[in-house]
Amino acid sequence: MTQKQIKTYQDLLINEYRNLLGKKNLIAGYPENQRFNYKFLNKFFRLSINNVGDSFQASNYPLNTLKFEADVIKYFSALYNKKKDYWGYITSGGTESNLFAIHLARTKFQNGIVLYSSHSHYSIMKAIAVTRSQNSLISVQENGEIDYFDFERNVLKYRKRPLIIVLNIGTTITGAIDRVENVKIILQNHNIEKYYIHCDAALHGFILPFCKHSLNLSLDKIDSLSISGHKFIGSPIPCGIFLTHFKLKKMIEKNIDYLRAYDSTLLGSREGLSSLILWTAIQQKTKQDFQNIVKYCLKLAEYAVQKMVKFGIHAWVNNFSPIVVFPKPNEKIIKKWSIATYQNIAHIITMPHMTKKSIDKLIADLQIDMKQNGFL
Numbered sequence: 001m002t003q004k005q006i007k008t009y010q011d012l013l014i015n016e017y018r019n020l021l022g023k024k025n026l027i028a029g030y031p032e033n034q035r036f037n038y039k040f041l042n043k044f045f046r047l048s049i050n051n052v053g054d055s056f057q058a059s060n061y062p063l064n065t066l067k068f069e070a071d072v073i074k075y076f077s078a079l080y081n082k083k084k085d086y087w088g089y090i091t092s093g094g095t096e097s098n099l100f101a102i103h104l105a106r107t108k109f110q111n112g113i114v115l116y117s118s119h120s121h122y123s124i125m126k127a128i129a130v131t132r133s134q135n136s137l138i139s140v141q142e143n144g145e146i147d148y149f150d151f152e153r154n155v156l157k158y159r160k161r162p163l164i165i166v167l168n169i170g171t172t173i174t175g176a177i178d179r180v181e182n183v184k185i186i187l188q189n190h191n192i193e194k195y196y197i198h199c200d201a202a203l204h205g206f207i208l209p210f211c212k213h214s215l216n217l218s219l220d221k222i223d224s225l226s227i228s229g230h231k232f233i234g235s236p237i238p239c240g241i242f243l244t245h246f247k248l249k250k251m252i253e254k255n256i257d258y259l260r261a262y263d264s265t266l267l268g269s270r271e272g273l274s275s276l277i278l279w280t281a282i283q284q285k286t287k288q289d290f291q292n293i294v295k296y297c298l299k300l301a302e303y304a305v306q307k308m309v310k311f312g313i314h315a316w317v318n319n320f321s322p323i324v325v326f327p328k329p330n331e332k333i334i335k336k337w338s339i340a341t342y343q344n345i346a347h348i349i350t351m352p353h354m355t356k357k358s359i360d361k362l363i364a365d366l367q368i369d370m371k372q373n374g375f376l
């Protein structure tokens, strides 16, 4: 390559970096925390890191970050009140975590039927398709939480089969939390013994442990839990956390002679940078820091709701959620602020990088839209 050619491709990259940088503060509708600093990890880009095999047992390939991965899993398990007999690994995101959960559940119960919410993330449908699982849809209440009566109807209908129940600990659309306790009471009332509960806590899984609530969320009360790493925590690489019980993992692992390790994850080769990223994230901040960030985001959501309501926009938010729901605005605003929409509703998410100032600007745009449409 000539000096000129090198300069050209580097210029293209620098331009693209500037282009992307200019966009990041306008992203209001998707739950990606844009505020993080992992500069210290740059040097790891020089190594071919691979966390192949079980997250808790080193393979014969020495360039791995498994020690850090195990630390991260330990930290997250403790957040969900489990200090021993846990297992988990760092996945490529909430989607892989959900797919692995259904795979694990179907390994335990081969003829299990998956009960999932009509507001479940599309990754659940994908996991059902990949695992060719029979399934039944549970309808939701107005706030996006499952309808427990419809859940009970499904339990009665499929009571002869093992039930694989997927609950949302914060739905994607409205941030609604399904109550594990309610679901367990219904299962007990009908003497259901064979069941598996997976909680999809992609965004809210890193919010709930840091705010006051009485939801009683413990890993011991369920079979598995998934959280996205790139959402509330923030990461330059999409990643996720999958948590379960050690004894469930034992059902799935296979000893691989070639690796001198157990294969117990969905993928073979696994990138190890996100283990370092998540590990760094939990070193950089104390629990008090995370509590403060969560408080800031939830307060900002309240602020956005109040201000929108004041201007005649029908906005609302679920408890413990930074997802502010309001009627779908026009396309121009949706594009400008990367607002997420679903049928006739829209949402913004007050993530740590958002400020009162950015909310004010967004609401000013919404007001102009309403005036043009004759609502104001």
Ligand SMILES: *Cc1c(COP(=O)(O)O)cnc(C)c1O
Binding pocket: 092, 093, 094, 095, 096, 098, 120, 121, 123, 168, 170, 171, 172, 200, 201, 202, 203, 228, 229, 238, 239, 240
């Ligand atoms: C975002 C999300 C997912 C998928 O997570 P990814 O990390 O994007 O794969 C799964 N479930 C819920 C509820 C989500 O909000």
